[in-house]
Amino acid sequence: MTGLVAMFRRLEGPQTVGRGPAFWGLFAVVLAVALAYPLFSDGYTVGNTVYFFVWVFIALSLCLIWGYGGSLSFGQTAFFGIAGYGYGILTINFGSAYGFTLVALVAAVAIAALFAVLLGYFMFFGRIAGVFLGIVTLAVTLMLERFMAQTAGPEWHIGVARLNGFNGMSTMPPLTIPWPGEPIVLFADVGLYYLVLGLLVFVYLALRILMNSSFGNVIVAIRENPERAEMLGYDVRKYQLITFVIGAALAGLSGVLYTVWGQYITPSSMGMTAAALPLIWVAVGGRSDLTSTVIGTLVVLAAFQALTIYGSQYALVFMGVLLVLTVLIAPNGLVLGVMNWLGRLAARFTQRTG
Amino acid sequence: MSLLELRKLNKHFGGLHVTNSVDLTLQAGEIHCLIGPNGAGKSTLFRLILGEHHPGSGDILFAGENITVLKSFARIHRGLSVKFQVPGVFKGLSVRQNLEIALQSRHRGAELESEIGRLLSFLGLESEQAQIAGNLSHGQKQWLEIGMAVSLKPRLLLLDEPTAGMSPEETHMTGEMVQRLNADGMTVLAIEHDMAFVRQVAHRVTVLHLGQVFAQGSIDEIVADERVAAIYLGQAHA
Numbered sequence: 001m002t003g004l005v006a007m008f009r010r011l012e013g014p015q016t017v018g019r020g021p022a023f024w025g026l027f028a029v030v031l032a033v034a035l036a037y038p039l040f041s042d043g044y045t046v047g048n049t050v051y052f053f054v055w056v057f058i059a060l061s062l063c064l065i066w067g068y069g070g071s072l073s074f075g076q077t078a079f080f081g082i083a084g085y086g087y088g089i090l091t092i093n094f095g096s097a098y099g100f101t102l103v104a105l106v107a108a109v110a111i112a113a114l115f116a117v118l119l120g121y122f123m124f125f126g127r128i129a130g131v132f133l134g135i136v137t138l139a140v141t142l143m144l145e146r147f148m149a150q151t152a153g154p155e156w157h158i159g160v161a162r163l164n165g166f167n168g169m170s171t172m173p174p175l176t177i178p179w180p181g182e183p184i185v186l187f188a189d190v191g192l193y194y195l196v197l198g199l200l201v202f203v204y205l206a207l208r209i210l211m212n213s214s215f216g217n218v219i220v221a222i223r224e225n226p227e228r229a230e231m232l233g234y235d236v237r238k239y240q241l242i243t244f245v246i247g248a249a250l251a252g253l254s255g256v257l258y259t260v261w262g263q264y265i266t267p268s269s270m271g272m273t274a275a276a277l278p279l280i281w282v283a284v285g286g287r288s289d290l291t292s293t294v295i296g297t298l299v300v301l302a303a304f305q306a307l308t309i310y311g312s313q314y315a316l317v318f319m320g321v322l323l324v325l326t327v328l329i330a331p332n333g334l335v336l337g338v339m340n341w342l343g344r345l346a347a348r349f350t351q352r353t354g
Numbered sequence: 355m356s357l358l359e360l361r362k363l364n365k366h367f368g369g370l371h372v373t374n375s376v377d378l379t380l381q382a383g384e385i386h387c388l389i390g391p392n393g394a395g396k397s398t399l400f401r402l403i404l405g406e407h408h409p410g411s412g413d414i415l416f417a418g419e420n421i422t423v424l425k426s427f428a429r430i431h432r433g434l435s436v437k438f439q440v441p442g443v444f445k446g447l448s449v450r451q452n453l454e455i456a457l458q459s460r461h462r463g464a465e466l467e468s469e470i471g472r473l474l475s476f477l478g479l480e481s482e483q484a485q486i487a488g489n490l491s492h493g494q495k496q497w498l499e500i501g502m503a504v505s506l507k508p509r510l511l512l513l514d515e516p517t518a519g520m521s522p523e524e525t526h527m528t529g530e531m532v533q534r535l536n537a538d539g540m541t542v543l544a545i546e547h548d549m550a551f552v553r554q555v556a557h558r559v560t561v562l563h564l565g566q567v568f569a570q571g572s573i574d575e576i577v578a579d580e581r582v583a584a585i586y587l588g589q590a591h592a
Contacts, residue, residue: 014447014448014451214458214459217451217454217455217458218455220444220446220447221444221447221455223446224444224445224446224447225442225443225444225445227406227438227442228438228442228443228444228499228502229455230426230427230430231404231426231427231430231435231436231438231442231503232430232455232456232459232502232506233427233430233431233459233506234427234459235425235427236427
């Protein structure tokens with residue numbers, strides 16, 4: 001019991017909204033609904049929900065680097081693309097037997113993280129900060145998009161995997177779990193849904209623990225005043241680099257899951273529009289809080305898809321307007337604003353009844 | 355025993371010679387005040403000591419070790435700490451969290467909690483602990499930052515205008531705070547314009563002028579020095 005209490009204590013703190021039995025009770029209800037949801041839905045709709053979940057990881061990566069760390073990375077899609085292509089190249093070459101797709105998932109995320117180590121080292125130890133960090137990361141993702149877009153010719157291949165230029169890479173196998181008898185293939189429906197949901201819950205809770213730890217304290221301290229943080233004895237650049245790499249790994253995870261979901265990846269996943277959208281989800285939700293980011297991303301994505309499906313040709317324009325409105329009305333995020341308001345309401349209610 | 359030794363320290367910004375062959379020795383256990391008119395190079399000298407700027411030539415020795423090329427955070431680990439001129443607190447975080455961030459690398463768990471409590475009462479900020487640091491008064495921000503700097507238990511505390519913007523009463527209280535820290539064994543180097551504060555705390559005073567050490571001695575010797583009065587005190591009283 002004390003162990004359980006201690007665990008919950010590590011999940012709560014000044015860096016995350018939501019605490020106490022009421023919050024975790026609500027969390028359990030939402031999780032139970034999410035677990036039961038495939039029982040009451042069809043495979044196609046469940047697969048569509050997986051598509052939404054996949055993007056939450058890249059949103060959380062931006063929440064970590066930008067919202068908590070204060071460094072605006074405009075190029076999280078670079079890691080998304082690298083990991084997506086990485087998974088494709090590995091699995092097209094080595095197949096899906098013996099659980100190799102799971103190895104490829106981990107390896108692809110590791111490749112994205114390794115790239116972030118290199119890029120992040122030169123940026124942070126080269127003292128690139130503020131708007132310049134955004135410019136460099138955006139340049140990197142656009143450069144990768146341009147490069148991959150011109151790989152249409154047959155000479156562009158790694159092993160048997162053709163890069164295929166602007167049309168992108170496809171026919172990579174879905175995630176396959178080795179199982180006695182017959183391996184379990186996770187197509188984009190119920191099976192993949194539970195895997196991605198499990199990963200999402202794990203990443204969300206792990207990030208809550210991380211941000212409420214002493215490491216998280218240093219990260220927000222650097223956002224608030226990097227000079228003061230350094231003068232308290234923290235190696236600011238090292239902390240920034242570690243945060244950047246964790247964020248890149250999360251963006252990479254998004255990329256791999258996207259690739260296994262649709263069994264394709266194209267250069268446009270690293271383009272300007274793709275790079276800008278996560279910024280809007282995170283800004284609208286509330287970049288400095290994990291829960292707000294998750295809710296904001298899912299709501300905005302659902303609204304965006306509804307707009308594109310039901311006839312509106314102006315979904316992207318709507319996204320732009322939404323971003324401008326957020327900046328003007330609730331610069332810390334609409335969802336975070338609502339959550340803080342609810343928190344104050346609950347506190348007043350407890351005060352009155354107590 | 356000398357704790358800090360600056361040897362022939364030079365710093366240029368383009369054609370501007372901001373620190374010009376500065377030699378300065380700080381004895382362990384003293385409160386040393388650095389005064390001089392605006393533009394004398396006082397803050398630059400602090401930034402050189404802290405590793406935020408790197409000297410064109412010269413050496414910085416701390417407790418006998420040459421720290422001239424060390425990174426800032428590594429100098430803090432050696433026993434340096436600073437309070438900046440403009441209050442450098444974490445404005446968006448609570449007072450308590452500010453102190454926690456300062457203390458967490460030395461203390462954990464219940465010990466961390468009790469250290470935070472001790473520091474809050476030392477600073478007289480117990481009732482403000484849940485407040486966002488950005489909402490504190492100017493004087494309280496200064497104290498909070500002094501508290502964060504002190505929490506590292508440094509051997510040498512650098513204070514850049516610790517009483518700027520404070521009332522005479524707050525200035526006096528800050529002086530007492532500095533004296534208490536010094537009594538506990540902390541060496542202090544303070545940049546200060548407030549002569550009442552300098553008179554209250556300083557064991558020795560160094561006057562910087564145009565990037566050079568212009569005069570050095572006790573506060574009475576400095577006040578009696580007509581050359582100093584001409585460049586600094588004279589202007590101040592004009």
